[in-house]
Amino acid sequence: MITFHLGVIDIPYGDENTTTGDVAENLEEKYQIMQTFFDRYGNDIADLMSKDLAANLENMLAGAPPGNDPFAESMSRIHDLFVGFLDNCEMNGLPGVPTLRAMKGISKRFKKRNGPPRPSFIDTGTYQAAMRAWVSGVLNAFPK
Structure with a gap:
């Protein structure tokens, strides 16, 4: 069985008491960001993954051993889709989005907090x- 996952690498987030995992859980609970992303891009994700599978099967039929991660290319492209999803404000219009902090231009990245x-x-x-x-x-899907 193959299971597809969306998540984050759990690293410190700003302060030592919060991690990206904590932030992701809070955002998902309040806004369902990753669920919304999957709902909108599920067909594209399936297409990307099927192309990776096809390429790996072609390689195996040609005698090449399967790669360590047969979905590496599609997983990278899915990350790029997610980045664009947020950059292009595709959550706007859903309850609470855009957020008040975003509308006010509040950011922790810059000395001037409002922009x-x-x-x-x-x-x-x-x-x-x-x-x-x-x-x-x-x-289990690709025996060696």
């Missing part, structure tokens, strides 16, 4: 950069 409006959920950029897509159960 022009910015996309929601990209205050420091850490959550967005830490997002990862991965698949578990792959080793």
Whole structure:
């Protein structure tokens, strides 16, 4: 069985008491960001993954051993889709989005805390950069 996951690399977030995992859980509970992303891009994600599978099968039929991560290319492209999803404010219009902090241009990245409006959920950029897509159960799908 292959299982697709969306999440973040759990690293410190701004202070030592908060991690990207904490931030992701809070944002998901309040805004369902990753669920909304998957709902909108699920077909694209499936297409990317199927292309990776096809390429790996072609390589195997040609005699090449399967790669360590047959979905590496699609997982990287899914991350890029997520970055664009946030950069392009695709959550706008859903309850509470854009966020008040985004509309006020509040950001922890700059000395001047208020600026022009910015996309929601990209205050420091850490959550967005830490997002990862991965698949578990792959080793069973491609015997060596």
